[in-house]
Amino acid sequence: MSSGKETPSTGSADVRPISRILVANRGEIAVRVIRSCRELGIGTVAVCSEVDRHALHAELADITVTIGPAEPGESYLRMDRILEVAAETDADAIHPGYGFLAENAAFARACAEAGVIFIGPSPEVIEQMGEKTAARAIMEKAGVPVVPGALLPEPDAEGRYPADEVLAVCEKVGYPVMVKAAFGGGGKGMRLVETPEEVVRACEGASREARGAFGNGTVYVEKFIETPRHVEFQIFGDSHGNQVHLFERECSIQRRHQKIIEETPSPAVTPELRAKMGQAAVAAARAVNYQGAGTVEFLLGPGGDFYFLEMNTRLQVEHPVTELVTGTDLVRTQIRVAEGHPLPWAQEDLSTRGHAIECRLYAEDPANGFMPSLGEILLMNEPTGPGVRIDSGIRQGDEVSMYYDPMIAKLSLHGEDRDAAIDRAVTALKDYAVLGVTTNVEYLIAILQEPAFAEGRLHTGFLDQHLPDWESGGSRDGDLALAVAAVDEHERRSTGSGSGPGAASNLAESASTPWRYLGRFRLAGLD
Amino acid sequence: MLLNFRCLDEMIAVEINHKGEDWCLTIEGRDVPLQAFREQGGSWLVDTHQGRRRLWVAARGDQRLVFCDGRVHVLDLPDPELADDEELESAGGGLFAAMPGKVVKVLVEKGDRVTGGQAVIILESMKMETELAAAVDGTVAAVHVQDGQLVGQGDALVDIEPDPEDDSE
Structure with a gap:
């Protein structure tokens, strides 16, 4: 293991230039990777399913090969087909994006066996970090803080726990504690315990419940982190023993563990805490001699206590916010590192400027249980302007299909400070017109406009606490919408076309006339 | 205009x-x-x-x-x-697929009595399950799909013959 401080080797003997990359993914991330390849003068191969033949990623690549039906299991997850295509098209490297095969150790191994560079860490690291208990053990050994926890002693034949021993264990872990089934999940066999008086009874209850639900009554206790934040660190390593971090991202705004809004810097992380957490993240990277882009996820307690959650051995969805504040290109660096180049930056070269926020636009209905909304995108207007970045793999006229993640785009904003970034996000979202499928645009605006959000008081239960029964305000301001719908319909019928691309230029000549809207009007029955 | x-x-x-x-x-x-x-x-x-x-x-x-x-x-x-046709269609209590997906389970059979709000069919789209409920009280007149079947947007799933109007309100 390297100390990571020696001057990075630039020995060209280690470098194996990549001339063509197969992108084993779809959607915005495939588009993102193809763009970096083009900038580097590297050829691109896209694979696609039958329904994705005309998807943006399939049209942008130099070569596109259809590898199977829409079902991911028959296309984007087919390792054998993807490696065949790599061989047929002379691709010397594969970028897996995120999701699909990105954290599949068997695939990384198969690539190596086929002599194709897998752009990511080694199969061994993917395997170790994919197994939660193994990852936890490695991190603990490396001195990275993990959530304190311990297995409980065995109960007697009647299911009674030895009170003294249980109390001693919980005392060591620290109250409040969560009693959890060792072999289960989904909230069954789980008890939150605030004081020593309740703990023995809670253990017995949890154990009974766990035995009933999972056939195994083993329980353990873990320190309960109240209103934790999700704060993760971007890490990067190369094949020369260098490992650095690129600061944190706060991803506390999530529902059912799905992140919706991410930002950096975290409003909760002070320079001192950042140094401490960054050090822990780099220690985590060093512990496995990490190569490529990765993320170390932490839970951050209200008191500044933080605990290793897991390591993601891939490029993260929310990587754009890191790129915006650090001025780096993580995909380009992934490719360079995979070729054998050393990292372009030492830790002390890295700094951040301003604040960045990412909002994930989904084709889903937040007012209706977040049901995915499928169908054709009839109209799409992407906002533009300084500090506005959009990563999207879907265009007007494309279909949101049932087979894949319903994410339409990632809207990332960069501003001088957090307030400026929030203002920029709200303004951009108000111009992010997507019609044809229901989206979460209005919901995202509602989150950003919550006073607690502006104050930076975030935690992973934020949405449940502040927007539990959110509803669209769609019927308010309906009068203006009705008036414009009428005017639009008039144009549609008199010119044979409505608004939308290519339909509008016939009115543009009158654009320079100054005018004023004469009177505010309201319609009865619309509110 | x-x-x-x-x-x-x-x-x-x-x-x-x-x-x-x-x-x-x-x-x-x-x-x-x-x-x-x-x-x-x-x-x-x-x-x-x-x-x-x-x-x-x-x-x-x-x-x-x-x-x-x-x-x-x-x-x-x-x-x-087209207004008249539409009136006819919407008068019934039929259930249609709002989006393409897969039928996970049909919960009723032809001839079953259902009440408004009662779950009639479970659909899956994008790995998410949704229960579709009867809009009105009535009787199941026809079931057009079976468990495991793939359906397209707008496909008829279950027809429900609404009970005769209750004049009491």
């Missing part, structure tokens, strides 16, 4: 006249002046007391979808010639 919009079950008549970007709408008998013009990208610019607004409109069948300030408004513009 006269247009009849339907908003929340209420019909609203809009008469439209214009000279350039000076529009005069007569909505429910009231004159509403409006300064609006269309940009090259197809969006509409309107000046209001709160400042300039930019709106986008798309058409899907009888629906008009309007995007304004991050919010989507859905208006119906029923075609008068």
Whole structure:
């Protein structure tokens, strides 16, 4: 293991230039990777399913090969087909994006066996970090803080726990504690315990419940982190023993563990805490001699206590916010590192400027249980302007299909400070017109406009606490919408076309006339 | 031009006249002046007391979808010639697939009594399950699909013969 401080080797003997990359993914991330390849003068191969033949990623690549039906299991997850295509098209490297095969150790191994560079860490690291208990053990050994926890002693034949021993264990872990089934999940066999008086009874209850639900009554206790934040660190390593971090991202705004809004810097992380957490993240990277882009996820307690959650051995969805504040290109660096180049930056070269926020636009209905909304995108207007970045793999006229993640785009904003970034996000979202499928645009605006959000008081239960029964305000301001719908319909019928691309230029000549809207009007029955 | 919009079950008549970007709408008998013009990208610019607004409109069948300030408004513009047919269709209690997906489970059989709100079928789309419920009290007249079947958007799933109108209310 390297100390990571020696001057990075630039020995060209280690470098194996990549001339063509197969992108084993779809959607915005495939588009993102193809763009970096083009900038580097590297050829691109896209694979696609039958329904994705005309998807943006399939049209942008130099070569596109259809590898199977829409079902991911028959296309984007087919390792054998993807490696065949790599061989047929002379691709010397594969970028897996995120999701699909990105954290599949068997695939990384198969690539190596086929002599194709897998752009990511080694199969061994993917395997170790994919197994939660193994990852936890490695991190603990490396001195990275993990959530304190311990297995409980065995109960007697009647299911009674030895009170003294249980109390001693919980005392060591620290109250409040969560009693959890060792072999289960989904909230069954789980008890939150605030004081020593309740703990023995809670253990017995949890154990009974766990035995009933999972056939195994083993329980353990873990320190309960109240209103934790999700704060993760971007890490990067190369094949020369260098490992650095690129600061944190706060991803506390999530529902059912799905992140919706991410930002950096975290409003909760002070320079001192950042140094401490960054050090822990780099220690985590060093512990496995990490190569490529990765993320170390932490839970951050209200008191500044933080605990290793897991390591993601891939490029993260929310990587754009890191790129915006650090001025780096993580995909380009992934490719360079995979070729054998050393990292372009030492830790002390890295700094951040301003604040960045990412909002994930989904084709889903937040007012209706977040049901995915499928169908054709009839109209799409992407906002533009300084500090506005959009990563999207879907265009007007494309279909949101049932087979894949319903994410339409990632809207990332960069501003001088957090307030400026929030203002920029709200303004951009108000111009992010997507019609044809229901989206979460209005919901995202509602989150950003919550006073607690502006104050930076975030935690992973934020949405449940502040927007539990959110509803669209769609019927308010309906009068203006009705008036414009009428005017639009008039144009549609008199010119044979409505608004939308290519339909509008016939009115543009009158654009320079100054005018004023004469009177505010309201319609009865619309509110 | 006269247009009849339907908003929340209420019909609203809009008469439209214009000279350039000076529009005069007569909505429910009231004159509403409006300064609006269309940009090259197809969006509409309107000046209001709160400042300039930019709106986008798309058409899907009888629906008009309007995007304004991050919010989507859905208006119906029923075609008068088709109105009768539509009336007939919507009178029934049939269930249709709102999006393509897979039938996880049909919970009723032909001849079953159902009450409004009762779950009738479970559909899966994008790995998410949704329960579809009967809109009205009635009897299952037909089941068009079976467990595991793939369905397309708008496919008929289950027909429900509504109970005769109750005059008591």
